[in-house]
Amino acid sequence: MSWLDRFARPKVRGLFRKPDIPEDLWEKCTNCEQMIFHRELSANMRVCPHCGFHMRLTPAQRFAYLFDESEYQTIELPEVPVDPLRFRDRKKYTDRLRDARVDRSNADDALVVAHGRIGDRDAVVAAFDFSFLGGSMGMAVGDGLVSAARLAVLQKAPLIVVPASGGARMQEGALSLMQMARTTIAVDELKEAGLPYIVILTNPTTGGVTASFAMLGDIAIAEPGALIGFAGQRVIEETIRQKLPDGFQRSEYLLDHGMVDMVVPRAELRETLIRIISLLMDRAPGAEIVPLTPRSPAQTD
Numbered sequence: 411m412s413w414l415d416r417f418a419r420p421k422v423r424g425l426f427r428k429p430d431i432p433e434d435l436w437e438k439c440t441n442c443e444q445m446i447f448h449r450e451l452s453a454n455m456r457v458c459p460h461c462g463f464h465m466r467l468t469p470a471q472r473f474a475y476l477f478d479e480s481e482y483q484t485i486e487l488p489e490v491p492v493d494p495l496r497f498r499d500r501k502k503y504t505d506r507l508r509d510a511r512v513d514r515s516n517a518d519d520a521l522v523v524a525h526g527r528i529g530d531r532d533a534v535v536a537a538f539d540f541s542f543l544g545g546s547m548g549m550a551v552g553d554g555l556v557s558a559a560r561l562a563v564l565q566k567a568p569l570i571v572v573p574a575s576g577g578a579r580m581q582e583g584a585l586s587l588m589q590m591a592r593t594t595i596a597v598d599e600l601k602e603a604g605l606p607y608i609v610i611l612t613n614p615t616t617g618g619v620t621a622s623f624a625m626l627g628d629i630a631i632a633e634p635g636a637l638i639g640f641a642g643q644r645v646i647e648e649t650i651r652q653k654l655p656d657g658f659q660r661s662e663y664l665l666d667h668g669m670v671d672m673v674v675p676r677a678e679l680r681e682t683l684i685r686i687i688s689l690l691m692d693r694a695p696g697a698e699i700v701p702l703t704p705r706s707p708a709q710t711d
Contacts, residue, residue, distance in 0.1 A: 439463055441635075455676045464613065464633045464676055469522035469537035472572055476535060476680055482526035487518060487557055490549040495583050503581040510542050517542060519550035520575070523558040525565065529684030531691065532567035534558055538574040540614075545575035547619055548582040552589030555623060559596035568606035568687050573624045577617015590622035597626045606690040608683065611638050611661065611670065629686055630670040631679070632661035638670070 436445045441463035451458075455475060456465040467475070474480040497503040511517060520542040525534045536558040538545040555571070562569040578586040600607050609627030614637040621640055632638060639659035647654055657663045664670045674682050 440465070457676055462634065462675075464635060466540050466574060466613065467537075468541070469524075469539050472537045473522075473524050473526075473535060475676070476570070476683065477524070477526040477528060477533075478530065482524040482535075484522055484524045485557065485561065487521070487523065487550065487554045490553055493581075494549075494585060495581070497581040497583070499581075506543065506581070513541070519548070519554070520545045521551045521554040523554055523561070525561060525567070528570075528680070529687060531687055532565050533570060533687065534562040534565065534567050535570045535572065537572040538612075540574040540576075543579065545573070545619075546577060546579035546586070547575060547589050547593075548579035548586045549589065551579075552586075552592045555589075555593045556596045559600045562600055562605055563603045566603075566605065568608060568691065569600055570608045570610065570683065571623065571627070572610045572612060573615045573619050574612045575615060575617070575619040575624075577619055587618060590618050593623040594626065597623050601628075606687065608686060610679065611636055613637050616640065616642070625669075628690070629672075631682065632664065632670045632673050633679075634661060634673055634675055636661040638664055 435448055437448060437451055438445055439458040439461060442458060442461040444458065444460040446458060446460075451465075456467055456471070457463070458465065473482045473484075492507065493503045495503075517539060520539050521536060522539065523534065523536045525532070527533065528535075536555055538551075558571070559569055561567075578589070580586070597607055606629070607627050608629045608631065609624055611624060611630065611632040613633065613635065615624050616637065616639055620638065637659055638661060641649075643654055643658055655663075661670060661673045665673050672682070
């Protein structure tokens with residue numbers, strides 16, 4: 411090997427070698443496909459600065475944006491039977507659960523419940539993780555929502571639920587459908603205690619989740635552009651044999667048709683929640699009550 415091969419060529423290659431760049435510095439918007447620098451996206455609460463599309467959040471990110479000083483405590487949810495139906499399609503259900511837990515840093519299931527303070531008031535928040543089997547609702551999610559409601563009753567605090575789900579979990583069959591009734595009863599327990607129940611509908615909220623607790627809130631808030639519905643648009647069109655209007659099942663369409671109370675951008679969501687909780691929890695009159703003096707018969711004539 412000549413001196414040219416041993417010394418000159420490696421030095422020349424080093425001048426033109428591209429530096430190693432981490433792959434997670436940029437993220438593509440799934441709506442407009444623009445590339446966004448990760449710090450800019452994080453500072454903008456994972457809302458695309460180009461088109462305003464609200465990207466999905468993990469429960470930890472959601473809690474950090476909602477709770478005061480990003481301080482909160484998660485609770486341990488009840489254990490449920492794993493794969494009671496011994497379900498298998500192309501893959502065992504137990505294997506799917508194991509893979510999902512590894513991918514989500516050993517998260518137990520699609521729901522995480524935390525409590526802390528919002529606007530200097532106690533609050534309980536139950537947030538879905540769509541990346542865990544599409545945020546589907548099985549027995550663990552049902553038990554988690556029941557636990558969240560009972561914790562809210564115990565703390566005399568409002569319950570805020572943030573669904574992001576494809577619906578009931580098919581691998582648990584009828585057991586997953588039973589969670590629709592269980593979560594509805596949990597919401598009733600909360601309302602019997604006179605406590606606010608607020609739902610923040612995010613993209614997507616569909617199927618059995620929409621058909622149960624997601625549409626039972628005292629106040630229904632939706633993020634902009636969120637897909638909210640029971641059946642998919644294609645299924646509906648094939649059933650009724652009609653073309654559905656543009657924006658059907660999006661949060662703005664539902665707001666126009668009275669299905670949600672408000673559509674709130676993510677940057678304004680926390681302040682909106684603080685205001686709503688204050689209005690629903692402060693039951694004392696806003697001013698001094700002045701007793702009325704009964705009129706005498708002469709004054710009434």
